[in-house]
Amino acid sequence: MELERGIHQMAHGRQPFGLPSPNVYLVQGARAAMLIDSGYDEDDDHAARMDYIRQAGGPPVMGVLVTHRHRDHAGGAVRLTRDTGAPILAHRDDRDAIEQERFQGEAYVDEELQGGETFDLGGLTLEVIHAPGHTMGSVAVLARERHALLSADTVLGVSTTLVRPGEGDLRLYVQSVAALREFEPRVIYPGHGGPVLDPVARMEELIEHRRQREEQVLSQLALGPCTVLQIRDALYTDIPETRLAIAAEQVQSHLDKLLAENRVATGDGVYALK
Numbered sequence: 001m002e003l004e005r006g007i008h009q010m011a012h013g014r015q016p017f018g019l020p021s022p023n024v025y026l027v028q029g030a031r032a033a034m035l036i037d038s039g040y041d042e043d044d045d046h047a048a049r050m051d052y053i054r055q056a057g058g059p060p061v062m063g064v065l066v067t068h069r070h071r072d073h074a075g076g077a078v079r080l081t082r083d084t085g086a087p088i089l090a091h092r093d094d095r096d097a098i099e100q101e102r103f104q105g106e107a108y109v110d111e112e113l114q115g116g117e118t119f120d121l122g123g124l125t126l127e128v129i130h131a132p133g134h135t136m137g138s139v140a141v142l143a144r145e146r147h148a149l150l151s152a153d154t155v156l157g158v159s160t161t162l163v164r165p166g167e168g169d170l171r172l173y174v175q176s177v178a179a180l181r182e183f184e185p186r187v188i189y190p191g192h193g194g195p196v197l198d199p200v201a202r203m204e205e206l207i208e209h210r211r212q213r214e215e216q217v218l219s220q221l222a223l224g225p226c227t228v229l230q231i232r233d234a235l236y237t238d239i240p241e242t243r244l245a246i247a248a249e250q251v252q253s254h255l256d257k258l259l260a261e262n263r264v265a266t267g268d269g270v271y272a273l274k
């Protein structure tokens with residue numbers, strides 16, 4: 001669907017972790033268009049996206065910009081580049097993971113991003129913003145003239161964002177959300193779900209949520225040394241069993257942040273306040 005003039009949302013495929021299907025955005029200016037993300041590498045999903053792109057018409061696609069390494073955002077990029085002829089763009093900090101995890105080790109990424117790049121589509125300028133945290137190479141894209149932020153998974157309206165140890169960094173995630181807030185966007189078009197119409201308030205809410213969760217972790221450690229699972233079981237008391245592993249990962253991400261800040265210590269899998 002066309003969300004506003006020249007910005008189209010395509011949502012197809014599976015619903016990861018109960019989230020809505022991943023969004024792929026077609027952003028069109030007067031001279032060129034850009035695809036933001038690519039969805040899953042599935043036959044039906046790709047066919048539906050290409051049908052929509054053809055029906056939308058407009059200028060040629062100049063790039064398939066992958067916002068981060070996860071399969072629901074990067075998986076379909078090779079199919080899209082083959083059918084549109086547009087190069088694949090991705091941040092240098094996620095490039096290796098994208099090519100190894102999504103492209104079977106093939107060097108399909110044509111252009112490395114580092115943040116700060118701009119693309120003139122003709123009356124509409126896209127600015128790439130490096131927003132590490134969800135993954136180390138996550139990016140957001142600002143449509144400058146519209147004050148519209150395509151935030152990928154860094155800011156979601158339907159859920160908080162998963163920050164997995166080994167893939168992302170919670171300290172950087174909070175910093176990235178705070179940095180995106182400073183752009184004061186009019187609207188956010190996220191990686192899953194519909195538009196976020198109160199973007200600054202939503203970003204402040206996400207930062208506050210992480211602060212509160214950190215305080216909960218610290219409060220548990222104030223009672224005595226704990227393992228990750230002990231903290232998880234104390235804090236996540238009403239979630240389905242299928243989400244317990246994810247909850248443990250979030251606890252670990254908080255502990256990694258506190259370790260980096262020298263606020264906790266660990267040994268043999270047990271964490272304690274310093």
